[in-house]
Amino acid sequence: MRWTMSLIIGLAIATIAQAAPSDLAIVSGKSSPAVEISREQAERLFLGRLDALPDGAVVNPVDLPPGPVRDQFYLHLTGKNPNQIRAYWSRLVFAGRAVPPKQAQSVAEVKSLVNKFNDLIGYIPISDVDNSVRVLLRIE
Amino acid sequence: MLRWIFALLWIVIAQPARSGGDFGDWQISGFGTIAGAFSDDDSIALTRGALNKPGGGRIDLGPDSIIGFQLNIPVATRADFTLQIRAGEDDKGHVEPTVGWAFLRQTWTPSLSTRIGRMRVPFFMLSDSLQVNYSNPWVRPPPEVYGLNPFNDLDGVDLLYHLDIAGADVEVRPYIGRGRVEFAENGSAQISNTKGLNLSVYIGHLSLHAGHGESRFALQWGDAQFKQLDAALRFFGYENVSRQLAGRDGYIRFDTLGFQWDDGKWLVSGEYMKRRASRYIASNHAWFASLGYRVGDWTPYVTVARQFLDAPMTETVIAVPGLAEGVRAFNVSRNDAQHSTAIGVRWDFARSMALKGEYSRNRIEKDAWGTFFPTSFADPFALGGKTVHLYTLSLDWVF
Numbered sequence: 081m082r083w084t085m086s087l088i089i090g091l092a093i094a095t096i097a098q099a100a101p102s103d104l105a106i107v108s109g110k111s112s113p114a115v116e117i118s119r120e121q122a123e124r125l126f127l128g129r130l131d132a133l134p135d136g137a138v139v140n141p142v143d144l145p146p147g148p149v150r151d152q153f154y155l156h157l158t159g160k161n162p163n164q165i166r167a168y169w170s171r172l173v174f175a176g177r178a179v180p181p182k183q184a185q186s187v188a189e190v191k192s193l194v195n196k197f198n199d200l201i202g203y204i205p206i207s208d209v210d211n212s213v214r215v216l217l218r219i220e
Numbered sequence: 221m222l223r224w225i226f227a228l229l230w231i232v233i234a235q236p237a238r239s240g241g242d243f244g245d246w247q248i249s250g251f252g253t254i255a256g257a258f259s260d261d262d263s264i265a266l267t268r269g270a271l272n273k274p275g276g277g278r279i280d281l282g283p284d285s286i287i288g289f290q291l292n293i294p295v296a297t298r299a300d301f302t303l304q305i306r307a308g309e310d311d312k313g314h315v316e317p318t319v320g321w322a323f324l325r326q327t328w329t330p331s332l333s334t335r336i337g338r339m340r341v342p343f344f345m346l347s348d349s350l351q352v353n354y355s356n357p358w359v360r361p362p363p364e365v366y367g368l369n370p371f372n373d374l375d376g377v378d379l380l381y382h383l384d385i386a387g388a389d390v391e392v393r394p395y396i397g398r399g400r401v402e403f404a405e406n407g408s409a410q411i412s413n414t415k416g417l418n419l420s421v422y423i424g425h426l427s428l429h430a431g432h433g434e435s436r437f438a439l440q441w442g443d444a445q446f447k448q449l450d451a452a453l454r455f456f457g458y459e460n461v462s463r464q465l466a467g468r469d470g471y472i473r474f475d476t477l478g479f480q481w482d483d484g485k486w487l488v489s490g491e492y493m494k495r496r497a498s499r500y501i502a503s504n505h506a507w508f509a510s511l512g513y514r515v516g517d518w519t520p521y522v523t524v525a526r527q528f529l530d531a532p533m534t535e536t537v538i539a540v541p542g543l544a545e546g547v548r549a550f551n552v553s554r555n556d557a558q559h560s561t562a563i564g565v566r567w568d569f570a571r572s573m574a575l576k577g578e579y580s581r582n583r584i585e586k587d588a589w590g591t592f593f594p595t596s597f598a599d600p601f602a603l604g605g606k607t608v609h610l611y612t613l614s615l616d617w618v619f
Contacts, residue, residue, distance in 0.1 A: 132330035171355035175348030
């Protein structure tokens with residue numbers, strides 16, 4: 081019985097933790113020309129309405145796989161829920177306007193990709209930020 | 221057109237530094253709809269602006285079902301090629317692949333890009349994504365407005381310029397080109413010297429759209445009704461009327477104003493459109509207004525729409541009794557005026573898939589066929605004034 085209770089509580093905690101991940105950060109590689117970006121620029125970059133910063137530096141966003149972190153990121157940055165985001169991108173892609181962000185397989189791959197390609201930026205949970213990446217913007 | 225699209229594609233593919241190389245990866249995506257429309261009246265059939273063959277059965281998969289694939293190929297640091305192939309029922313009832321998009325885009329600065337090749341005719345607010353039903357709340361864009369432009373393709377050039385005005389993202393889009401379309405019963409139409417300017421403003425949840433397009437316009441009807449009427453008009457010396465019904469000297473203008481609001485809960489949109497044609501088709505104006513509300517994965521919505529006839533193809537008074545009736549019947553068969561109220565619900569039941577159900581009440585105006593075709597041509601005036609109840613179930617997806 082006690083074992084079952086612990087399992088239920090454990091699952092509940094896991095579910096809550098998954099439903100509400102920690103704050104997120106938009107990051108670039110250490111040698112990236114991008115030093116900081118505004119929230120508005122970040123929104124336009126991740127929504128495919130901008131592909132370079134005012135100084136002309138080309139910036140390409142990279143996505144995490146579909147899941148709670150990605151959903152939370154778009155909800156907080158753009159105010160759009162997952163259904164809206166998908167409908168939004170379908171309109172843009174099939175209108176020949178933009179190509180959606182490339183998708184990394186994991187947070188670790190985001191960190192590795194942004195260091196491999198200077199023009200890439202990604203988003204990861206704050207708790208995963210370390211010396212290998214530069215924080216451009218915090219999304220709370 | 222197809223030949224040079226494939227030539228362009230071949231050049232792109234034959235490049236030594238192609239996929240996964242310096243410029244990024246190829247991206248393949250797709251969309252589709254399987255939809256069945258059912259009306260309570262088997263003497264009529266729904267058509268998508270006569271671009272598909274009007275169905276004979278009571279449940280018709282033709283008007284809305286479509287499948288599309290799209291390929292995006294980066295060809296240089298700031299240049300890419302987009303190819304979209306789609307297949308839906310055509311005017312002869314066949315489902316054959318056609319090229320929807322095939323353009324080369326060059327991004328010159330962060331705010332300026334040009335595209336050359338095949339694009340969609342951007343006369344209306346939702347023209348670019350018209351057949352991607354997944355991106356819209358409804359089973360189909362309101363036909364009263366979207367039926368006013370029968371053209372799909374524009375072979376030409378456009379320019380997209382973005383500027384920031386007081387925090388609003390403004391897009392200016394001039395375009396030039398030409399296009400052609402084939403429609404039911406061996407008809408075809410061409411636009412040439414097409415030019416226009418679209419203006420879109422994005423402010424938070426709100427987007428506003430204004431557009432103006434104009435074009436030289438040619439049209440040939442292929443149906444028996446036209447051939448008989450044309451011969452009779454010429455026989456009785458009404459060549460001037462004949463020249464108002466078909467030919468190569470038309471001019472057409474489209475003006476549109478629209479808005480969309482989407483705050484995550486409420487989806488509100490509306491559009492007003494005016495079409496002025498010098499000859500060959502009627503002049504009309506139309507509008508729609510739509511309201512939806514998201515409750516989790518469910519989005520119930522209601523849409524009202526209306527199309528008005530401003531001027532028929534010909535208003536010349538015919539003194540020959542039987543002939544006058546023939547001209548009237550011809551005008552009626554090319555008059556799409558109607559109004560409708562649609563209620564429906566969209567269910568986003570899986571990632572990238574939506575199921576939609578819609579009921580619409582369509583009232584065809586007197587002396588019109590609305591967005592319908594009679595299944596028998598015995599009485600061309602029988603459709604006018606009819607009320608048609610239409611039920612549609614649609615499954616849409618993207619990948």
